[in-house]
Amino acid sequence: MPQEQPSARQVELVDAVYAYALEHGLAGASLRPVAEAIGSSTGVLRFLFGSKDGLVQAVLDRARADELAILAALPTDGDLRGVAEAVWTWLVDPRHAPVLRLWVESYATSLSQPDGPWGDFARRTVDDWLAMLSRAQPPAVRRTAAGAAERTAVLAVVRGGLLDLLATGQRARVTRGVHEGIVSVTG
Amino acid sequence: MPQEQPSARQVELVDAVYAYALEHGLAGASLRPVAEAIGSSTGVLRFLFGSKDGLVQAVLDRARADELAILAALPTDGDLRGVAEAVWTWLVDPRHAPVLRLWVESYATSLSQPDGPWGDFARRTVDDWLAMLSRAQPPAVRRTAAGAAERTAVLAVVRGGLLDLLATGQRARVTRGVHEGIVSVTG
């Protein structure tokens, strides 16, 4: 059912709801305020997405498409250290705070309610990011357990730093900590 | 108002709601199901805590007390590396998964709704953990920017690893990654 090709109108509305979620969050949103904010109605949303869960799932798919586009746009030609630094440079940009807050919210909701429309959102993003990092590793290391540990450590430093940054906003301290973490781990 | 000394009955009920939150979460909970689960009523909860937000705040205070107790119970006599390894040993214990899921949920809610009863829950836990880690650093390093960066990196590795573990459940890979992260950062 979610495999169906979305119509142009569906894409248009998902984009609008996605923009709404970036500002107001998604987990606590309800249909009527969303519909009013994007200039639509609950009847239309229900017709096009079947149910609220269907809409949420469509928005999460949209969010993941955004995430994959971001990963693809990162410079993957360097080594793991360079890629990790580029990732952090992206994360620390204040303009990206909304999408990161939505990401953390969806991640946590996915952990708390694995059966809801959030499903395995958390697990999929871990896989996406680890796969991206693995592409920056030499093919010889990529398949070893040591290689998996290395990119796991890099991912942990970067996402742990993100949690810190979103809570404290102390860019200088966190950036220095993440930088030293990346450098020492990819030594 | 939250400064008042809680009555015995309040403590009893908060404990019960806290246990409920560990199983079902707190952000999405509503009064009636909670009251029924703990064998009480919404009227009682409202009388003792004033409002739902008051109850949530009391439960979050209870959760933080738990967290501080955990931090205090950790062996803080070793060096930073040893303390970090002890922290991870604690985090990786499957029996602690519920409290960690509640913690992530509250952390994310705090980021999304800083004005709600969650308030600065996220920021406070960062401070608590950083303070605990700083106590494991030599006094000479403790006050330097390099020392702050070091414990920031350790915290990032540990909490980033926690995010990974909760989503994937892959204890072996994550533990190895976190271990290598801790060792290399505290080199």
Added chain:
DNA sequence: CTCCTACTGACACGACTGTATCAGTAGGAT
């Protein structure tokens, strides 16, 4: 006994939730 405080729980209110129904419209195909 009386009084008082702490506590209880049933009930009702208005607001909001997701969902359902359905008459109606715009636009292309035949």
Added chain:
DNA sequence: ATCCTACTGATACAGTCGTGTCAGTAGGAG
């Protein structure tokens, strides 16, 4: 002109939300 598909939005429903009200009870103090 006819038909069909895609889409729209008003209206209604039953259920749940947090909150307000209020009569009533247990138990210690005087």
